[in-house]
Amino acid sequence: xxxxxxxxxxxxxxxxxxxxxxxxxxxxxxxxxxxxxxxxxxxxxxxxxxxxxxxxxxxxxxxxxxxxxxxxxxxxxxxxxxxxxxxxxxxxxxxxxxxxxxxxxxxxxxxxxxxxxxxxxxxxxxxxxxxxxxxxxxxxxxxxxxxxxxxxxxxxxxxxxxxxxxxxxxxxxxxxxxxxxxxxxxxxxxxxxxxxxxxxxxxxxxxxxxxxxxxxxxxxxxxxxxxxxxxxxxxxxxxxxxxxxxxxxxxxxxxxxxxxxxxxxxxxxxxxxxxxxxxxxxxxxxxxxxxxxxxxxxxxxxxxxxxxxxxxxxxxxxxxxxxxxxxxxxxxxxxxxxxxx
Numbered sequence: 021x022x023x024x025x026x027x028x029x030x031x032x033x034x035x036x037x038x039x040x041x042x043x044x045x046x047x048x049x050x051x052x053x054x055x056x057x058x059x060x061x062x063x064x065x066x067x068x069x070x071x072x073x074x075x076x077x078x079x080x081x082x083x084x085x086x087x088x089x090x091x092x093x094x095x096x097x098x099x100x101x102x103x104x105x106x107x108x109x110x111x112x113x114x115x116x117x118x119x120x121x122x123x124x125x126x127x128x129x130x131x132x133x134x135x136x137x138x139x140x141x142x143x144x145x146x147x148x149x150x151x152x153x154x155x156x157x158x159x160x161x162x163x164x165x166x167x168x169x170x171x172x173x174x175x176x177x178x179x180x181x182x183x184x185x186x187x188x189x190x191x192x193x194x195x196x197x198x199x200x201x202x203x204x205x206x207x208x209x210x211x212x213x214x215x216x217x218x219x220x221x222x223x224x225x226x227x228x229x230x231x232x233x234x235x236x237x238x239x240x241x242x243x244x245x246x247x248x249x250x251x252x253x254x255x256x257x258x259x260x261x262x263x264x265x266x267x268x269x270x271x272x273x274x275x276x277x278x279x280x281x282x283x284x285x286x287x288x289x290x291x292x293x294x295x296x297x298x299x300x301x302x303x304x305x306x307x308x309x310x311x312x313x314x315x316x317x318x319x320x321x322x323x324x325x326x327x328x329x330x331x332x333x334x335x336x337x338x339x340x341x342x343x344x345x346x347x348x349x350x351x352x353x354x355x356x357x358x359x360x361x
Contacts, residue, residue: 027059082330083131084112084140087119092303093272093319097167101140108331110137119246121146121153126269128153138330139164142170145212145246148268154180164334165326169217169269170341177297179333182341183326189219190315190346191224191352194269194297197348202357203267203295204234209244209273209279211256218271221299223268240262244275251278259286263348266294266357273298273314281308282352285318291355301349318344 041056117129211218244254247322270276276298
């Protein structure tokens with residue numbers, strides 16, 4: 021592998037002069053810099069980033085922990101993170117928590133051992149020991165930015181912040197859309213307990229229904245989760261309890277797809293018999309057999325904003341959590357309520 025010494029010998033310069041030229045130091049002439057850069061290209065010189073990091077006492081690494089990058093929602097977050105980190109001169113180390121608290125804390129410990137300068141985290145949903153990861157990072161002096169959701173009480177951690185979308189407003193948009201189509205019996209399939217996103221989206225549904233002539237009814241609310249199977253189970257429970265409904269709002273697109281699968285197997289036509297709204301607008305929403313009306317989250321922008329916020333925390337700046345806008349995307353899974361037979 022080519023070294024600084026090889027360039028110095030070829031150009032009859034000192035290693036220090038070559039190093040300064042490659043770092044664009046002000047005390048090296050433009051002509052010398054051009055000669056050094058040309059020679060570096062000719063011999064395919066690649067800087068030793070590890071050595072640079074040791075000298076500067078900076079790793080230029082961010083740790084990223086998501087539940088599962090195979091989910092396109094999280095892969096879009098990671099794409100935004102990686103793209104913005106590269107612009108700012110950082111690299112990322114990626115880890116998966118599988119949405120399990122024990123796995124999350126183990127992965128964060130591994131990242132700390134690699135001397136990351138900050139952590140970007142989609143926190144695992146849990147009730148017990150929900151601050152364990154934040155406590156570990158506080159003790160280590162490492163700032164953290166949470167994406168998509170955060171545990172209640174996270175504001176007590178000075179070196180922690182978060183970037184989320186306007187979850188409550190998104191749920192209000194979804195519910196209002198169905199009300200404007202004439203629906204009055206609207207199910208809500210909640211996300212997992214302990215998630216700020218779940219609480220906010222349920223709050224948006226509850227507020228909008230409560231402000232409408234239809235009113236809020238708790239028998240139209242069913243606990244789902246965040247995956248397709250939980251959507252299947254929640255809608256199956258509603259059907260088995262013989263709850264009357266003409267529309268469904270779901271915690272996310274995966275829950276909506278699970279609900280749609282059961283509804284269609286039970287003979288319901290979407291949207292003729294039941295209208296359905298998801299949340300997220302991932303790849304599946306637009307390409308499902310009945311393209312989903314959904315709430316679009318700017319997923320890549322969430323990742324980008326989180327990196328910028330983390331860099332501010334590293335610099336010691338006082339920062340506030342950030343909410344990004346959402347929008348309603350109307351496709352084929354919603355229609356005006358059918359008149360009584």
